[in-house]
Amino acid sequence: MKKPELSGLAAFVAIASERSFRRAAARLGVTPPTLTHTLRELEAQVGIRLLNRTTRNVSPTEAGEHLLAQLVPAFTDIDAALESLNVFREGPRGLVRINAPRSAIDLAIVPHLERLACEYPGITLEVVADEGFANIVEQGFDAGIRLGEDLHNDMRAVRLTPDLRFAIVATPDYFQRHGEPMHPQDLLQHRCIGWRKASSGERYKWAFQQGEQRFSVAVNSPLILDDGRMMVQAALAHVGIAFAIEQEVEEHLASGRLRRVLNDWCAPFTGFYLYYPNRRNHSVALSTVIELLRLPT
Template sequence: MKTGDLGELAAFVAIAEEGGFRRAAARLNLTASTLSHSLRSLEQKLGVRLVNRTTRTVSLTEAGHALLAQIGPAFASIETAVETMNDFRDHPAGTIRLSVPRTIVARVLTPKFRAFADLYSDVTLEIAAENGFVDIVKQGFDAGIRLGESLDRDMVAVRVTPDLRTAVVASPEYLSRFSPPETPRDLHRHRCIGWRQTGSGALYRWEFEKDGRALNVAVNGPLVLDDPDLMLGAALEGVGLAYATEQYMGGHLASGRLIRVLEDWCPSYPGFFLYYPSRRQSPAALRALVDVLRIPSA
């Protein structure tokens, strides 16, 4: 087998695993046209079509699935072997791709960027800030950060925030016009700022708990958003009640710009965790990031 054949096979594996030319090109730091040319060359040499292409989708043929099943594990082993070379460096190196909610980028990662860059100057962090849950393996990320309650059991999970607690808040001006709710069932009389969950597209039902009794309330109101920071901003402007996390409200509660209601109904829950697949050896650069972000278990 020629060296060029290995490159074409690597291009095929990337296209198959990423599900498209654009993401595969980003993963290999090549252009989409270069990948397309490599795939055509490989198909001509093998005499079979490996990929079905349309303007929007890429799917494997039966032959493509068979080839990926044979060579995919081999290329994964090669990547792992190459990554172990980082163990022989004074400092880890390479690029780490992370999928992280936008609010966590600002509140957890940004304050630690400088320290990480100073310690590990040969590591590049590439962060996709997106609120929806993604399949980090399928989309080529090294790791992600999400709420602990939403992680699969086969993932390695490292705590990066303390336990969190929910809060229902509104501006003083709003509460001067509308009497504060006494129980979650009173929310139907209020203007509530809805949260459209990225990914599923569902409207989030506000979760409450008191004395072992749990309630999930479908709220209504004049505004639906898909970003917690935007919801907080709308609450500050007096649009209505917002359901948020008390730890990420800054000084708004302390300053009185926001006021809590239904506090005795708002439970705590596990915070955010950095997670990555347990079935592969973690890169040295990722282990370095874990060391910087990890906090003691609550």
């Protein structure tokens, strides 16, 4: 078997990770026809089909999945080795890709963007908003951000925010017409804006705690969303009662556009963490971003 070139293997990893020739081509800076030709050459060299492809879908074959699992960490190590050369330049350089929910982007990334741009002009930060639980390794991300309770044990993690709290909110007009819930169970008599987890498709049950009492409520939802910002906008449109992280609604509460209820039942929960593969080597650019975003101790 003729030994494949590194460029062909890189093309395969990009296509298999993106599940799309178009997106992979954009990621590598080549045209889709060029990428198709490169993949065909690679498959001819190894003598086995690596990808199943139709007009709409691209997915690895069993052999392709096996090869992908071996190549992803290898290319990560290569990238880290190349990035380590940045110590001989004037500052860290390179691309850092992060997958995070929108609320985490607002709370943990946006406040640091000005400093990143001013102090580290050689770093390009790409942030992809995702409410699900992406496989950051397979999809080519350097790191992800999730709540502490959702972290995987095989990942390193760095805390980005202090503990957070949810706020149960609606417009004053809604409460005037429908009354205010005095106990979490009263929410069953109200229109509540539901949230469905993008990763599992599971409807989220609103969790409450007061002292030793802990329980969850499967609220009635005329509207179900998978995005926190949309839930706040729906509440502002008088659709019903929403739950949101406090910081996402503090301006609306201060202006009186939203009113908060059941405050005593909303206990703190673990905040956001940045997580990344538990490997020995990672890029200087990623290390710089981690330290920039890290919550001071």
